Amino acid sequence: MRTLIQRVAQASVSVDGQVIAEIGPGLLILICAMQGDDDAAARKLAQKIPKLRIFRDAAGKMNRSLADTGGAALVVSQFTLAADTSRGNRPGFSAAAAPAEGERLYRLFADELAAQGVAVQTGRFGADMAVSLINDGPVTIWMDD
Structure with missing residues (x-):
């Protein structure tokens, strides 16, 4: 699974001009299931991301995780x-997973993240x-797992 993670002060997504989801402080996670990805890859990523220490502590150092901050x-x-x-x-x-598999892994990832x-x-x-x-920082991290 390939992700681009951005630490945000706030983020939202709209479809047809209507906000369908929004968050305050936390992470915007753009995610793509790649060919060959499986359930284990989605679960591994969902377990790792909340533990990434990319949020500031009291001294301003990136020592806190999403789990620590409650974001x-x-x-x-x-x-x-x-x-x-x-090329060109x-x-x-073509390296992306087929749409049905991509959607299944996307939903599994989101569910596993919520389970964390x-x-x-x-x-x-x-x-x-x-x-x-x-974008808060800005902090942007690319992950291939």
Whole structure:
């Protein structure tokens, strides 16, 4: 699974001009299931992300995790994270999982993240979404797991 994680002061996702999910402080997690990913990959990522120490402690150091802060997560599917730009000017997305499998793993990831005690909001799989955020830091982390 491929993710782009952003520490945010707030984030929201809209579909057709209507906000469908929003969070305050926490993480915006853009996620893409890749070909060959399985349930174990989704679960591993869902267990690791809440423990990442990327939030400030009292001294301003990144020593606290999402679990420590009680922050929320906004999980948004984004197949374009699978982009292959090695040939030509038009990205290819053949490395992404097939849509049905991608959606299943996306939902499993979100459910497993919630099982870790994280308040989870989600986008709408396959929809044309508008994502708004205030990146805190900025802190942005790319993960391939």
